[in-house]
Each structure stands twice: as structure tokens, then as C-alpha cells.
Amino acid sequence: MSTLLHAEYPVDAEDYTRAGEASADIKRKLKQLGVSAQVLRRVAVASYEVELNLVIHSMGGTLTLEVSPERVRLISADRGPGIPNVELAMREGWSTANETARSLGFGAGMGLPNMKRNADEFDIESEVGRGTTIRMGFLLG
Amino acid sequence: MDTQARYHSVRLEKELCKGCTNCLMHCPTEAIRVRKGRAHILDERCIDCGECIRICNYHAKIAATDSLEMLKRFRYTVALPAPSLYGQFRSVTDVGVILAGLKKLGFDDVFEVARGADVVSRAISDRMRDPTLPRPIISSACPTVVRLIQVRFPDLLPNILDIRQPMEVAAEIARSEFCSKHSCAPEDVGVFFITPCPAKMTAIRSPLGQSRSAVDGAISMMEIYSLLRPLISHIQKDETPEGTSTAYGIGWATSSGETKSIFQENALSVDGIQNCIRVLEEIENNKLSDLTFFEGNACVGGCVGGPLTFENNYVAKNTIRKLVSNSLLRSPQTPRDRVPPSTLNKYPVRMEFEIEPHSVMKLDDDISVAMQKMQRMNEIIDSLPGYDCGSCGSPTCRAFAEDIVLGYANEMECIHKLKDRLQNMAEQMVELAQTKR
Secondary structure, three states: OOOOEEEEEEEOOOOOOOOOHHHHHHHHHHHHOOOOHHHHHHHHHHHHHHHHHHHHHOOOEEEEEEEOOOEEEEEEEEOOOOOOOHHHHOOOOOOOOOHHHHHOOOOOOOHHHHHHHHOOEEEEEEEOOOEEEEEEEEEOO | OOOOOOOOOEEEOHHHOOOOOHHHHHOOOOOEEEEOOEEEEOOOOOOOOOHHHHHOOOOOEEEOOOOHHHHHHOOEEEEEEOHHHHHHOOOOOOHHHHHHHHHHOOOOEEOOHHHHHHHHHHHHHHHOOOOOOOOOEEOOOOHHHHHHHHHHOHHHHHHEOOEOOHHHHHHHHHHHHHHHHHOOOHHHEEEEEEEOOHHHHHHHHOOOOOOOOOOOEEEEHHHHHHHHHHHHOOOOHHHOOOOOOOHHHHHOOOOOHHHHHHOOOOEEEEEOHHHHHHHHHHHHOOOOOOOOEEEEEOOOOOHHHOOOOOOOHHHHHHHHHHHHHHHOOOOOOOHHHHOOHHHHHHOOOEOOOOOOOOOOOOOOOOHHHHHHHHHHHHHHHHHOOOOOOOOOOOOOHHHHHHHHHOOOOOHHHOHHHHHHHHHHHHHHHHHHHHHHO
């Protein structure tokens, strides 16, 4: 299972002017690769959520796209602050978004649950002080 | 890319094209390339929005519509004026004047598309009760928006409402009513839509979600305007028929008219093709998950902003607003009260089949090959200056890289790369000359 496409997108904390650009590029790439509409939609939702999470909650990080003929993988790795209680964070409606984010319509507490719901494979690791890594897989074909 | 020729109303007048980059830069689907000094429209990408018609200074982009000569092919003819036609006449306060004018032009009868819109409004509000339909439901009324979704947002196709366009529903009713009134055969009646845009013309020749259009032809609103204008002031009060549509149906001429007619609280009415693209991107990201309805109009202001309209779209919008408020009091408020269920049952309002994706963005059918091409494309993009100047004939450096990978262009068509190369060569020649001395 060889990865044939690899793209990295640095995402800065609180950078709302660029928020959504990485997921827009991911979407465009997948359309060009001819990924089916059903998978595309799920990746679109999950990549946007994960990118916005980096902007809103993290101290910055990188979103990575990997595509092989079998699956699309999205990896989000940030530099902190880390989630103290992952189980709680995974609950629908739970959010720690600040006022700026809420005023922009974010912070409904659906980010992580939405990612999990849309991905075929979902894994989250977090350590306070170190950061959070989210890995998602979407099966093709 | 498929080779099957598609019908398009938007065309190029070769002799008039200077090969500039205006249309190239404004095409929302990157469907234009300039090659050998003139523009080429890529059939499979064009969505007939008409942006190139608006932007071309040389009038080299045109919308093909049917000529009035075509009326002669039928024993009887019925005109179907789009409600946007009413917005072309600032002085007219009674729709009947325009309807009478159309009859004077030689049509045997007139049927308002606004009435078709009333029927469609009821069909939509009935259909929206189905909780299984994916939200937001996307209006199917603007054929350009539907085609935009086909080529750029294929994953949103399931959200498109499976209800026919008002023009189609109006044509069915018009023909049927005319035939029973005059006891004639359906094929004796030619039904002609008076169109504000090329997209509707294309939708007649190559229908969306149905195998055959009920409309026989489309006459340009611009042409009708020029003929109607001198007649309008001479029409007497006793010649004017009663309008049959409601204020809500007429409102469809402008952006948000459709939304108002179906009373959707959580709906977005978006006009202008670039704005539609922006919002569709957000719908695709599920950012607007609380939205129930999306009404997109490719033209600014809605149909009154169509490339084949004469009046400034803001003025037309105001004219429509006045017509709407004049007839609002006698218009039943709910879609159900405007149209009886018998009409809905008698005429086809639902589409016959789902709208197919039309994935023109794909680099290759085989995903592994597509990935290799993308790799190569990214390498080329890195080597290009990123000016997006259009001199190569492709709209952006990225599109140019794509064209190279697909075999439609070659790298030295980039004048900046060529310049660098020549500079290099010149330097080498100087070096060579110096070493000889």
C-alpha cells in the first residue's frame, strides 16, 4: 500500500483569514483524483472541521493529506495545548471555544464527533503540554 | 474528457475575437482557453452562465437563441414570458400591458411563467415536508447553478430538488390549456420561452432531469424588448388581459423571490455566480448544517440580471418589487392556497431522473495515474512564476500546469519561462563570445 500523494499544510493558531484554505485545497485535489462524491463529501466535512480545530483550539500545527489507491488519510498534529479529557471532548455539544470563535459561529461542540462520524477510521491521541494528533482514514472504492 | 458534443447556447464569434484574456479570467469553471490568437470554449466545462458574454469588449461571445422565424413552423404559437421581462419596462404598472403587447407581436396566446412558478412553489413546499431529503435542499430553478454543481460540486447533487423549472411546468400547462380551448392537436402549438439568459436556451435543447423539454424554443428577451418597447405605450386599457400569476410568482424574477414564495425561514438566497460558488463550498464543508433551503441565482440580482436583459438589473429589481407589492394583497399567502392540488396532479412537476455528475476536474479515470499526473502538475506549478497572467492562454498558472499534464499545452508557452530561457541563452552566448576573444 504505497502512498502516492503527500501534501502538508501548516495551519496557524487564530488565523481566521486563512482558515479553510487547506481543506479547500484538499477538496480540489480529491476532485482531480476522481474520488467518489460520497467519500469526497465526508473528507470535505472532516478536513474542514479538523482544520478549524487547529485554528480555534491549538497553538498551531500541520494538516497532512496522504492518498493511496486504497484510502485517503488526514493527519492533524498540533504543538499543544493538548486535551485534558479526550472522552469529554468527544461528546457532542462539549466545546472550549473562546469568544472570538463563538462570535464567528464556531464552538457548537460538534467538531470531533463530526470527524469521527464522517471518517471510516478515527484515532485521537493527546497529551497536555505536548499536543494532539488526530488520524483519520477514508476507504476508497 | 468525453468527446460527445454538447449543446451550448454560449458561443464564440471567431471573427470578432481578438484573443485577449478578459473572458479567460472571468470564466467560473475555467472553461476557456486562448489558443492561436483566439478563445476556445471547452464544451464539457461550459455551464452557459454567460459571464464571458458580459465581459467581452468585442462582443465576440454570443448567446444563440431561436429566431422569430421559427414561429412560422407552427399553426399556433404561445409566448411564455419569464417574469424578468416585466422588469424591463419601468413605466408599466400592470402586467396585462406586456401580455397584450406580446399578442400584438403575433403570438396567439400568452402564458405567464410566473404562474408556472406559482405551481412550482407549491410543489416545492409540499416536497420539502419529506424529512428524508438531504438538507439544505438546493433549488433546481437556475440551470447554471445546477450545471455548476454537476461540474464542481458533484457531491451536492443529491441535495438538488427534483422539481422541474417553472418554464417547463408553464409550457405543459400552456399547451394543454390552449389545445382544449381551441380544440387542436398538441403538435400544432409552438410554445416559446422569452429568455433572459443562454442557460435556459441550453436547458431546452439539453434538459436537466427530464428527457425532453416541453418548450419548443427560446426567443431572446433583448430581441423581444426591442420589438415590444414601441408598442407598449399604445396599448389601451380594454386590450389588457388579467394577469394570472400571483405576486409570489412574479417575485421569482429577482433573487430571494423563490425563497419568499415558499416561506422558508432558514434559507439563503445567493446571487452572482462567484457568491454561489463560495456558499456551495461552505455547504460542502457542512458549515451551514442548520440551513434548510439554498436558492442560488447565477446572475447578480437574479434573473433580472440575465445576460439577455436590457434594463440595468437594479432598476429592473425595483420595477419587479413595485409589481409585487401592487399585487400582494390579492395574492393568497400560502403556496397551497395559490395552486389547487388538481393542477399538481394533472401536470408533471417532478423530474424524471436524477441529475448525473459531470466530473470534468478528474485528471484520469485511474486514480494511480491521476496521482502521478498530480505529482507532475505540482512540480510544474513550482516552476511557474505564479502571476496568473493568462498570457499562455490558460486562466491561471495552476490551470496551465493542468493543461500541460493533460497534453493540451507545453511549458514554453509561458512567456516568463521563455524569457528566462532566452536570457540564459543570451548569457551563454556572451560567455561564449568572450572566451573566444
